[in-house]
Amino acid sequence: MTDRDWARRADQLAGQAYAEGRPTGWFDQLYAEGAAGVIDMPWNRTDPQPLLLDWFTGWAGRQPPGRACVVGCGLGADAEFLAARGWATTGFDLSPAAIGAAGARYPDSAVDYRVADLLDLPADLVGAFDLVVEIFTLQAMPDPPRRQAARGVVSLLAPGGTLLVVSFRATGAVTAPPPFPLTRDDLRALEVDGVVARHVEELPGERWRAELVRGPIRR
Numbered sequence: 699m700t701d702r703d704w705a706r707r708a709d710q711l712a713g714q715a716y717a718e719g720r721p722t723g724w725f726d727q728l729y730a731e732g733a734a735g736v737i738d739m740p741w742n743r744t745d746p747q748p749l750l751l752d753w754f755t756g757w758a759g760r761q762p763p764g765r766a767c768v769v770g771c772g773l774g775a776d777a778e779f780l781a782a783r784g785w786a787t788t789g790f791d792l793s794p795a796a797i798g799a800a801g802a803r804y805p806d807s808a809v810d811y812r813v814a815d816l817l818d819l820p821a822d823l824v825g826a827f828d829l830v831v832e833i834f835t836l837q838a839m840p841d842p843p844r845r846q847a848a849r850g851v852v853s854l855l856a857p858g859g860t861l862l863v864v865s866f867r868a869t870g871a872v873t874a875p876p877p878f879p880l881t882r883d884d885l886r887a888l889e890v891d892g893v894v895a896r897h898v899e900e901l902p903g904e905r906w907r908a909e910l911v912r913g914p915i916r917r
């Protein structure tokens with residue numbers, strides 16, 4: 699490496715991991731190199747993702763705080779945002795280095811930060827959450843295992859729970875993955891086990907924002 703560009707390093711590590719049949723096997727090394735200062739920290743932000751902030755502002759007005767889960771929480775900005783608004787929040791990520799960095803960044807956090815894999819979820823997370831937030835994690839993996847991971851996301855929802863998905867939207871343009879922008883079919887794959895889409899928005903910047911609910915639906 700001749701510079702600190704984490705995105706270039708991500709491409710390199712992801713390419714190696716895909717070739718070795720480990721499609722999610724590169725995130726931890728990327729974060730570890732970021733934490734060690736070898737590269738800039740990947741996905742490094744402290745503000746909530748703007749499409750979460752905008753959505754939550756309208757949605758939460760109708761909703762008392764409950765239990766929230768941020769999938770692939772990385773460095774914790776979105777989990778901290780929800781916890782600061784009174785939600786009992788769990789943030790989990792495959793990467794121990796990411797969870798370590800989140801814990802170091804927010805030492806007094808109310809968030810329950812966990813190392814966990816969407817593809818092999820701990821039983822206590824399944825069916826446990828009134829709000830599940832998935833931002834840019836499904837699109838970070840090829841299929842397989844993306845469909846299996848999608849079932850993992852859905853399985854986190856308690857009855858009546860809401861799932862927010864924010865991702866890049868596949869437009870047909872050829873890109874060099876990762877990411878793997880989601881198709882409408884990828885979003886439909888989340889509509890299993892009583893989960894239905896409530897709003898699916900095609901937003902500028904080739905983004906999806908989708909709100910899904912697990913029945914019984916509250917309106």
Ligand SMILES: C[S@@+](CC[C@H](N)C(=O)[O-])C[C@H]1O[C@@H](n2cnc3c(N)ncnc32)[C@H](O)[C@@H]1O
Pocket residue numbers: 722725726741747769770771772773790791792793796814815816817833834835838839847
């Ligand atoms: C593109 S990054 C997005 C991070 C964060 N959600 C954000 O918006 O900044 C994808 C995240 O998903 C995590 N991840 C990838 N595969 C995962 C899996 N199977 N289970 C849990 N986390 C995973 C990665 O470690 C990484 O933190």
